[in-house]
Amino acid sequence: MNAVAQQTNLYLEAFAQFEKATAGDGGAWLHPIRRAAIARFADLGFPTPRDEDWRFTNVAPIAGTAFRLAGEGGAVPGPEALTPFAFAGIACHRLVFVNGRYVPGLSAPGSLPAGVRVGSLAEALRADRGLLEPHLTRYADYHHDAFSALNTAFLADGAFVRIPRGQVVEAPIHLLYVSTGAKVPLVTHPRNLLVADEDSQATIVEDYVSLGEGVAFSNVVTELVVGESAVVSHYLIEREGRQAFNVSTLRSQQGRSSSVASHTVLLGGALVRNNVHPVLAGEGGDCLVNGLYLATGRQHMDNYMKVEHMGPHCGSRQFYHGILDGQSRGVFHGRIIVHKGAQKTDAKQTNRNLLLSEQAQIDTKPQLEIYADDVKCTHGATIGQINPEAIFYLRSRGIAEAAARALLLFAFAGESLQRMKVEPIREHLERLVRRWLPHGDVLEDAR
Amino acid sequence: MLEIKNLHVKVGNHEILKGVDLTVRTGEVHSIMGPNGSGKSTLAQVLAGRETYEVTAGKVTYDGKNLLEMAPEDRAREGVFMAFQYPVEIPGVSSAYFLKAGLNAIRKHRGLEELDAVDFLELVKEKIKLLEVDERLLHRSVNEGFSGGEKKRNEIFQMLVLEPRLAIMDETDSGLDIDALKTVARGVNALRSPDRAILVITHYQRMLNYIVPDAVHVLVDGRIVKSGGKELAHELEAKGYGWVEAQARAAAPAKA
Ligand SMILES: Nc1ncnc2c1ncn2[C@@H]1O[C@H](COP(=O)(O)OP(=O)(O)OP(=O)(O)O)[C@@H](O)[C@H]1O
Ligand SMILES: [Mg+2]
Numbered sequence: 001m002n003a004v005a006q007q008t009n010l011y012l013e014a015f016a017q018f019e020k021a022t023a024g025d026g027g028a029w030l031h032p033i034r035r036a037a038i039a040r041f042a043d044l045g046f047p048t049p050r051d052e053d054w055r056f057t058n059v060a061p062i063a064g065t066a067f068r069l070a071g072e073g074g075a076v077p078g079p080e081a082l083t084p085f086a087f088a089g090i091a092c093h094r095l096v097f098v099n100g101r102y103v104p105g106l107s108a109p110g111s112l113p114a115g116v117r118v119g120s121l122a123e124a125l126r127a128d129r130g131l132l133e134p135h136l137t138r139y140a141d142y143h144h145d146a147f148s149a150l151n152t153a154f155l156a157d158g159a160f161v162r163i164p165r166g167q168v169v170e171a172p173i174h175l176l177y178v179s180t181g182a183k184v185p186l187v188t189h190p191r192n193l194l195v196a197d198e199d200s201q202a203t204i205v206e207d208y209v210s211l212g213e214g215v216a217f218s219n220v221v222t223e224l225v226v227g228e229s230a231v232v233s234h235y236l237i238e239r240e241g242r243q244a245f246n247v248s249t250l251r252s253q254q255g256r257s258s259s260v261a262s263h264t265v266l267l268g269g270a271l272v273r274n275n276v277h278p279v280l281a282g283e284g285g286d287c288l289v290n291g292l293y294l295a296t297g298r299q300h301m302d303n304y305m306k307v308e309h310m311g312p313h314c315g316s317r318q319f320y321h322g323i324l325d326g327q328s329r330g331v332f333h334g335r336i337i338v339h340k341g342a343q344k345t346d347a348k349q350t351n352r353n354l355l356l357s358e359q360a361q362i363d364t365k366p367q368l369e370i371y372a373d374d375v376k377c378t379h380g381a382t383i384g385q386i387n388p389e390a391i392f393y394l395r396s397r398g399i400a401e402a403a404a405r406a407l408l409l410f411a412f413a414g415e416s417l418q419r420m421k422v423e424p425i426r427e428h429l430e431r432l433v434r435r436w437l438p439h440g441d442v443l444e445d446a447r
Numbered sequence: 448m449l450e451i452k453n454l455h456v457k458v459g460n461h462e463i464l465k466g467v468d469l470t471v472r473t474g475e476v477h478s479i480m481g482p483n484g485s486g487k488s489t490l491a492q493v494l495a496g497r498e499t500y501e502v503t504a505g506k507v508t509y510d511g512k513n514l515l516e517m518a519p520e521d522r523a524r525e526g527v528f529m530a531f532q533y534p535v536e537i538p539g540v541s542s543a544y545f546l547k548a549g550l551n552a553i554r555k556h557r558g559l560e561e562l563d564a565v566d567f568l569e570l571v572k573e574k575i576k577l578l579e580v581d582e583r584l585l586h587r588s589v590n591e592g593f594s595g596g597e598k599k600r601n602e603i604f605q606m607l608v609l610e611p612r613l614a615i616m617d618e619t620d621s622g623l624d625i626d627a628l629k630t631v632a633r634g635v636n637a638l639r640s641p642d643r644a645i646l647v648i649t650h651y652q653r654m655l656n657y658i659v660p661d662a663v664h665v666l667v668d669g670r671i672v673k674s675g676g677k678e679l680a681h682e683l684e685a686k687g688y689g690w691v692e693a694q695a696r697a698a699a700p701a702k703a
Contacts, residue, residue, distance in 0.1 A: 388499075393535040393589075396495050397549030397605065398523035398556070407548070411539025411588075 100188030181214025256282030526612030632657030
């Protein structure tokens with residue numbers, strides 16, 4: 001064991017128990033994969049800042065904590081505890097997971113078009129091997145990424161969504177992951193498989209929240225498989241408590257002429273790593289990678305983008321905005337990989353940051369790897385403060401200084417929020433952002 | 448209404464205003480003219496409360512109050528308005544929201560009821576027409592992507608909505624064609640009243656044909672070197688600033 005005293009053994013021991021406990025259920029066909037994954041984790045260990053992909057983020061607080069695997073049958077909150085997390089003005093198809101486990105009593109999948117599946121992965125593992133096997137664990141890379149390896153080893157529950165060919169699910173699918181907090185640090189490994197077949201459409205929201213205090217670690221992997229010409233919007237909202245660790249990977253696989261928008265809003269958590277990894281496999285696909293991270297106190301938010309262009313004529317646009325206050329630290333690592341054969345790629349990346357305090361810090365790093373010759377790739381990053389001339393202009397019209405600042409910050413965040421097209425969700429997020437901003441309450445009547 | 452006494456202003460180590468004296472009474476329109484870099488915008492910005500300028504000496508009294516002690520927003524609420532020479536673009540903040548927020552802050556300060564969106568639109572409609580501003584500008588971000596002329600007209604439009612008691616216009620005429628200039632002048636004249644004062648900063652007397660001043664002052668190298676009536680503007684237009692500067696230089700040793 002090295003200097004950071006990684007608790008890897010705990011995971012290996014927990015795996016032995018986990019394997020026994022799951023031996024009898026229908027998901028046994030996954031066991032060889034789970035075993036391979038835990039073996040990879042044993043080899044890899046947790047990453048360290050010597051690892052290029054983790055240069056700016058030290059996961060020692062995660063690696064050094066003795067987490068207990070959250071089990072089944074824990075205490076479940078009442079439905080009223082969840083009302084603050086609902087989006088006003090829209091009825092979503094809602095699945096609720098408490099400490100990683102699907103809770104039917106709190107969920108409301110609602111009525112769905114024919115053939116559409118919105119349910120728990122645990123249930124699908126038992127009954128629908130045929131639907132899962134072609135996709136599950138095929139995309140997220142557990143061979144090289146320790147967190148994906150852990151998630152795969154402990155793969156047990158999460159959301160399974162499938163939209164068959166040509167179907168449109170109009171209302172958003174709201175996946176709410178609640179960590180309730182416990183006396184001991186708990187780890188959960190939510191695993192989501194989202195499959196949108198050819199020409200289908202859906203909006204899927206992953207929403208991570210905390211009830212109560214307590215150290216918790218959500219180690220999430222989502223595989224999003226998007227068929228030809230399908231259109232999917234994916235939202236990830238991280239609003240867990242300030243003692244939470246959250247490492248998530250969205251790995252999307254896009255077919256020909258498909259279109260995916262990935263929107264991320266990071267507000268909560270102590271240490272957050274947000275991996276977004278779209279692979280534009282088919283010709284003519286398009287993806288928008290849009291994000292907003294707001295950190296304060298000692299929060300650490302790391303955004304790791306890996307946009308892979310494999311098919312020709314694909315477009316990708318990355319826009320990430322960060323506001324950093326207190327002693328917080330932000331990271332934006334934007335990789336674009338244009339593989340051989342991905343001619344006519346049009347890839348764009350922008351990362352803009354506002355630092356509100358002297359102690360706040362941002363590391364932003366573009367990384368372009370281009371193996372095709374006929375491509376267009378642009379990237380740009382800015383780090384700055386609020387424009388003092390704009391503040392003066394607003395004040396000179398009678399607007400108080402605090403309000404002027406809040407207004408400008410909200411406008412900056414608004415550029416990200418404006419790209420989120422589902423109005424009730426956007427409005428909900430706007431409220432969260434206003435609440436976060438210093439003096440954001442003065443904006444309650446904005447727009 | 449406005450009394451400036453021996454005002455000295457520095458930016459960094461550079462003294463820009465070197466003892467400005469100026470008195471503007473309620474109901475009057477004064478014009479300040481002067482060559483590039485003479486300190487006109489500095490004076491306007493200092494009156495509006497820009498903190499990057501350091502006042503090293505002097506006093507400014509507005510309505511009997513020490514103006515220099517007031518925050519920019521308090522000055523605005525007390526009725527000071529400055530139309531910027533270079534209005535700032537503010538992406539993401541809608542013009543309508545911005546102006547309503549300013550207006551309501553000022554109304555609140557004056558003990559008036561705050562306006563809701565509907566009343567606000569009602570109020571601005573008429574002023575929009577007067578200034579021939581495109582109504583759609585209201586729904587765009589503040590000054591973002593506005594043409595030079597639109598920006599200037601937008602400043603005067605804001606002025607009409609906020610109804611200041613002391614209006615300072617910093618080169619609002621620059622870059623406006625004659626039709627736009629007439630429109631702007633119409634707006635300013637609509638505001639002219641016995642209980643307001645207006646300070647018009649300009650390079651050219653052209654605008655003063657439409658906004659006729661009660662007094663004209665010439666600012667050269669941080670000092671007001673000459674004051675006179677509206678005919679002074681014509682004289683400056685015909686002869687340039689050279690002769691005033693020469694006169695000022697000649698007068699300086701005599702003073703000492
Ligand atoms: N923020 C600043 N930093 C440094 N120098 C400045 C600053 N603002 C103004 N100055 C300098 O002070 C002098 C006066 O500038 P000011 O803008 O007040 O002139 P002006 O009379 O308005 O000129 P113009 O007719 O070109 O608008 C100029 O030499 C200018 O370069
Ligand atoms: Mg100027």
